[in-house]
Amino acid sequence: MKIDESLMLQSQNKQPIQQQGDQGLGRDAFLEILMTQLTNQNPLDPMKDKDFVAQMATFSELEQSTNMAESIEKMAENQGYSDFLQMSNLIGQxxxxxxxxxxxxxxxxxxxxQSVRKGEDGIVVALENGDEINSDQIIQIGQTNDGSDGGTNE
Structure with missing residues (x-):
């Protein structure tokens, strides 16, 4: 039995699927595959409803995962700026x-x-004596340790 081509859906966009770096298939690629599958399915044996719903649920999960990954990346970037700004308050202390x-x-x-800068391993603090240390090496800020038992300096 021959299928009447006038009953078939016409694909509006026949551009090849582009892979974005090492990210694998993205949401656009997934939609393109789904549309191709729907366009080319046999009208006498269409996709079952549960299969279609399962694919749409997969797409929804992909969309949410993509959005969450982008949000986490932005949050991590903003946290780096926040840490840098906080450490800049140490200048002169x-x-x-x-x-x-x-x-x-x-x-x-x-x-x-003397100064604070971003380094490869985190925030680098430059000191008056010429030493440069990572911010996580700081054990006390502000008061100097004069060896006393916690009393006042007299």
Missing amino acids: SVNYEKENSDGNLEEITQTV
């Missing part, structure tokens, strides 16, 4: 950090922050 001395022992050093 004294900070304590630990550094290994010539004996191989850790000693606590107090220095004034």
